[in-house]
Amino acid sequence: MSSEKEQVLTINLSKALRAPLKIRAKKAVKLVREHVAKTLKIKDVFLDSSLNEAIWKRSISKPPRRIKVKVEVEEETARVSLAEGT
Numbered sequence: 847m848s849s850e851k852e853q854v855l856t857i858n859l860s861k862a863l864r865a866p867l868k869i870r871a872k873k874a875v876k877l878v879r880e881h882v883a884k885t886l887k888i889k890d891v892f893l894d895s896s897l898n899e900a901i902w903k904r905s906i907s908k909p910p911r912r913i914k915v916k917v918e919v920e921e922e923t924a925r926v927s928l929a930e931g932t
Contacts, residue, residue: 851919854929857881858912867907874901874909894927
């Protein structure tokens with residue numbers, strides 16, 4: 847049985863700016879995973895390539911401060927992609 851839910855979340859990534867210059871984008875990706883896992887109480891979180899490209903767009907040292915994502919939950923996994931219009 848496939849029960850699928852969709853949610854749009856705005857995730858604050860300002861904590862990534864506390865990290866050293868050369869690991870900020872990596873930290874931002876971890877923050878997205880942790881926020882989705884904690885909010886939806888799901889362990890398996892998969893990021894879409896469009897979301898990854900949006901985080902890394904301005905290089906490793908300048909990730910966005912916040913990002914709007916669309917989360918699709920199917921059973922025990924969550925697929926996270928960039929929300930439309932961003």
